[in-house]
Amino acid sequence: MSITWMTLKVVRKDVEAENVVSLELADPTGKELPTFTAGAHVDVEIRPGLIRQYSLYGDPEERRRYRIAVLRTETSRGGSVTVHQSLRQGDTVRVSVPRNHFPLNEGDHPSILLAGGIGITPLYGMARALHRQGAEFQLHYCARSEARCAFLGALQDADYRDRVRFYLTGQSPDYRLDLDGVMSQAAANAHFYVCGPARFIDQVLETGHRHGIDEERLHREFFAPPEPAADADPDGAFEIRLQRSGQTLAVPADKTIAQVLKDHGVEVELSCEQGVCGTCLTTLLEGQADHRDFFQTEAEQAANEQIALCCSRARSPLLVLDL
Amino acid sequence: MYPYAEGLWAARNQWYVAGWSDEVTREPMERWLLNEPVVFYRKEDGNIVALHGRCPHRQFPLAKGRVVGDRLECGYHGFTFDQSGACTRIPTQEAIPASCRIDAYPVVERWNWFWIWMGDPEKADESLIPDHDIVKLTDPDWLPVKAATHLLKARHQLMHENLCDLSHLTFLHPGIIGVDAVADTGFDVSGEGMWYRDARAMYNQEPTGFFSDILGYHKPIDRLMSMEFYLPCLHLAEEVFLAHDKKDGEPGRELGTYKVHHAVTPATDHETHYFVAYSRNFATDDDNVTNIINGAFAAVLQQDVDAVEALEEMLRKSGDGGFKDFLAKGDVTSVKVRRSMEALIRAELPQ
Structure with missing residues (x-):
């Protein structure tokens, strides 16, 4: 069956971090789900007429589960609030087959993963995929505080924990990610993957351009309608x-x-x-x-x-x- | 071909609904599909055979022949073909050249209709047919009903675009299923490539007489209305009716849901098969409700048929090239579908 939509059941709902819940989605009859690769996302119909995209952070080899994590945003158009408040274990939702607009580039080169907040979801899957391949990578994860860091424990305990750096922007400036430093020290053939709020993505892209990193090595993912860039007049001139x-x-x-x-x-x-x-x-x-x-x-x-x-x-x- | 770019009409490497299962018997039956005559019959084991419907000998319609065992014998000079399209008998000679053969098409029966693949048989993957459980034609909790069969005197694109813009309900189907709110309510469009969906929610609506009758509910309702299109053939309309007993935006108690399955299959350039079914999850054992819905849908579908045939006539008289139609917000899905359908057709053109 390769139609675009499947009806899946919420088999588990957990709190991952402050304002972040994770959902495990499975076929109600336990069938295997279509495969995906790190960086893929699915469309989820939260209720009729309300469709949102979420990255899959689970293990692609786990064929009977999709895992998504959802940040509750009060400014949202209702999607995340509904997931947090109304969607319960046992409910069914319609889920599209996974699509990947944010795949890992193939080839022998280091990868640098840059996550802002909930933007960790596709990058978490990528980190595991890269680790499994034995590839060289770094994961830089910016969040406001430890409490808001989804997958904090899992990343701290991971086999590849020495490749993960956390930056808690709510704390002192010493804890901030030095993008210039990361980019200037990166190998000349390194690929960069960024996911997070539009402002964070813009900052990474802008820094990348300043360092002369060509577009083919700068990969980005954003779902929400982009927020106005910091230097653009909001909705304006x-x-x-x-x-x-x-x-x-x-x-x-x-x-x-x-x-x-x-x-x-x-x-x-x-x-x-x-x-x-x-x-x-x-x-x-x-x-x-x-x-x-x-x-x-x-x-x-x-x-x-x-x-x-x-x-x-x-x-x-x-x-x-x-x- | 309007509304697609010049020279683009329909994709062949796709599954299309070819008809209702009970139309195919041991008597050969002809149906034009994608500009070809196709002859259908059942073998002794009940499986359907679909062959090109024109004898390569003198171009006689093979549907005027007869089924002998599992084979089809031409009613003119007795040329006989097996289910693979190979000729097995030429009455005036013993030798049967390999070039004497006709195309055979993959066919799959699902629920009460059968699907055909007119393109490269190697690519005919059955799993591309929309899942009939999910569309609620084979779900035991739902009652499926055959609603209508039409041969439209109009190109298939016109019916697709009729189904892609539901704001027509207000004006073409007033009173039965169309109320002002349908056209006045904003909608969300989602999907890409082979599937699209647009959805709108209308709250606190006085039910039309039709809705009151089938739901047995006379107080204000919420209507969650959506239209899905599984390219290139099946449109699936859905109406979820809720009691309006909560505040706007919060779903109330479900009174019932129906889905309407519109299969739109190109016959010839300017003719289209239109097979319509519907299924519902309420009052499934109440024949009176079935009768009311059948009556209402027959009237509504006739209005759609008349409208698209009027469009075809307008295009025929005034010429369908050299103009670009004015598009509005309500055409978001139509425009996306046009682009996807054109891409499917272009992908099949010789490079």
Whole structure:
């Protein structure tokens, strides 16, 4: 059976850390589940109409269980609160077959795993996979406090515990992760994997770019709609540069890119103006878009190669468009 | 071909519902599927055989022939074919050249319908057929019912897109299943590739007369409505009815759920088979409820058929190239499905 959705049963629910619960999901009849690899995630339908993505942190060789960990976020759109409050052992939920948008790169090179908070979930699985392969790796795990560190005990007791470093950002600055240090000491062929809040990911990517680490070696995963980057005006203004004409235009908070272009006499083809039809997709040459269209797939949005001018905004101060 | 890019119509390397099990007997039966005539019959052991329906000799429809044992004999000059499509008899000669053969297609019977694979038989993996327990056609707690069969005078894409935008319920099916809230309620779209789902929840609704009658409940209800599409053939509508006895957003007591299974299979470029079933988990032993639902669904489905046939006629008269349709929020699923269907078809084109 290889349809996209399965109905699985919550066979165990545990508290992993402050505001983090883990769920074990199994087929109600005990059948083996589709395989996955480290970094994979599943979609979980928490209740009708409410679907969220969670990384699988369990052992891929354990064929009858999927394990996910869920952080409760009060600002969430209801997913995590429902998991924490309403979902009980014995309940069934619909779960998609695993997909992996965040796979480990194959090849002989060191891997550096950078986790921010609940972003540990895919990286925990990766650490175990790398350890099993006998590969060289480091896991850097940032959390606000020990109490909020999911899998703390398991990681402290792991065979590979000497490769794990914890950074508790709620404590003194001495305990903070020195990204520059990690990156400057890394081997020239090392691959970096980052998962966590958008701000944390941005920081890692930005540091990586500063160290001249090319995109192929910087791997990231984020599910939640990205928060505005620290240096971007929240939901607000940014600039666009038109590569062909060299014009730089300001996009104020209350106007779309398309409106600004039109105001300046730049012709762009528009149709739905809702991010549905894909007519206004334009090549994005530089900058991180805040994708708000429905046309592109998750993978296309993550690739960040095209932007819908009618609705999308920026997570970096400047977007360079092929116009 | 509208609404897909030029030259793109339907994918072959896929399973499609070809009909109802009881349509196939020891008498050969012809059905057009993906622009080909296919002849179906049952072997002595009851299994279904599906062969290309045109005799390679004089192009006579093989469905006008007869079944002899497990083989099919052409009703014109007696050419005979076995279940693999190989010719076993040419009445005027002894030699049977290997080139005298017809295609045979994999067929799988599930529940009361049968699925066919028209593409490369090597790729016909049965596990790609949606699980009939999960879609509640073979779950013992649910009552499945055959609802309707139509041969639409319209291309298959039009019915897919009809089913991908439920805001049409408000305007095309008012009173029975359509109320203002359907079109006015926002929806979540999920899925990618071979499966999509859109879902909306409507709280504190006065039940329509139809809903009151089947649920036996006259107070306000919550409706959790969703539409799934298992590409490229099966749409699964679901309505969960809850008593509105909690505050908005909190599920109340379930009154019942039904699922409607819409199988949409291309026949020819401009004709489409439409096989509809439904199943429910309430009042499963009450024939009166079955009769009420059958009546309501027959009316609703006829409205859908009329609508997509009107679209096809509009396209036929005005030409279906050279324009781009205006798309709105309600088309999010349709647009995603178009992209996936086009990708399936493109993947089969010669490189």
